[in-house]
Amino acid sequence: MYNQSISPSVIKRLPRYYRFLEDLEAAGMTRISSAALSEKMGITASQIRQDLNCFGGFGQQGYGYNISSLKVEIGKILNIDKTKKLIVIGVGNLGKAIASHINFEDKGYELIGLFDKKEAFIGQTVRGLPVRSIETIDDFCREHHPSTAVLCIPKDNAKEIAYKLVKLGIKGFLNFSHYDLSLTYDNIVVENVHFGDQLMILSYNINNLEN
Amino acid sequence: MYNQSISPSVIKRLPRYYRFLEDLEAAGMTRISSAALSEKMGITASQIRQDLNCFGGFGQQGYGYNISSLKVEIGKILNIDKTKKLIVIGVGNLGKAIASHINFEDKGYELIGLFDKKEAFIGQTVRGLPVRSIETIDDFCREHHPSTAVLCIPKDNAKEIAYKLVKLGIKGFLNFSHYDLSLTYDNIVVENVHFGDQLMILSYNINNLEN
DNA sequence: TAGATTGTTAATCGATTAACAATC
DNA sequence: TAGATTGTTAATCGATTAACAATC
8 A cells, every 4th residue: 555665763653643633633623734733742843744745645735734634544554444353462460451451442453362371360351351271372363363462471481472473373563572573583563662671761861861 | 971962772772782681691601792793683783883882992802792791881871780769650550560570670770669549559569569649759759769750640640740750859750651741841851651652553564564 | 815834855964884994 | 923803984874854836
């Protein structure tokens, strides 16, 4: 579709545009100029216009952008208007938090399964879904074809399970384990979350705050 | 100290270097060349040498880098050798997961307090610490002087609490609320975590995976 | 129409990579 | 010493910003 390889820097900014547009829409506004939006978001108007024009001319000269329709367009670009099936692997503290905390629906995902290897967890209910044994994941994937997995497991377990999941057709990973999936597999996409890294960056920045 | 304003792109990579060096050290290795490390990390050797040389010449021609001492140096740059006091605001699912899940000590933080406004949570114990009423936060901060806060609260509450915390001397935020702190306050540092944004980026990338 | 604001090209800025002399 | 590998400069590449003609 829009596939002339858009730069990752642009893609990374799209969700943030989407969020601001949601808020503006919720506030009852109907139109906004790139200059006004740039003010609100703390980026340049130039960047906003450049970013949006990677995908098409969504604005109108002399008027600006229609908030609702721009939101819809960005949603389409992000493919959140199509529902993707998602599973969560590992339902310890973090897995439970993620499963119950995130509004998957709004981002175009349907949470369809939760898995753990720990006996004690199996059968528990999280967000209305039973926790299943990791042993049953092959059958589950062959039947339901999830495309996306959230990995909330430690590094050591990650390697083995990732191998299985890639073979079972999982294409996208939200990865909380510290195992570097993207170094191991091609043709999958990975978003890594490293709280520890962010805490270290904070540590550096606090220490180097001027004054 | 190293304060000729290092670019954020470099800083962002430091924790990852640190992690790889930890692993190499744990694997019993003592030295590594930029070429070998670049291979392992999936980045160029040139970038590694450039990055490190922002802070000093840690290597030795003809030899490479000593793993342990490079790790220590990067730790110092990141300021993780000094303990910083940290509090967690909001102990719902996510706050509890963060509080019990993250190894704060290794990143130079000490978790000293947990706060919530919900009566039912107050007095509960998480990671050995009692959950305190948010009402008591002023006194607590004046007594213990935490520098860093993890915000695990919804957007609406965030505004008010952030205002308080900034006034109480909090300098760094690991921010899970979707309230844009860095737009509101100067002279604080913020790391934002938006799982939702990452899911949307995944969604885009899965959709635009070639073949 | 006149004013506003986009879409888009050109200029600038910053980050990454390549190359190689210095040196262990 | 000879070989290896850094530190560092120069070249390239990409991303951001500025400017302005097109146009609603």
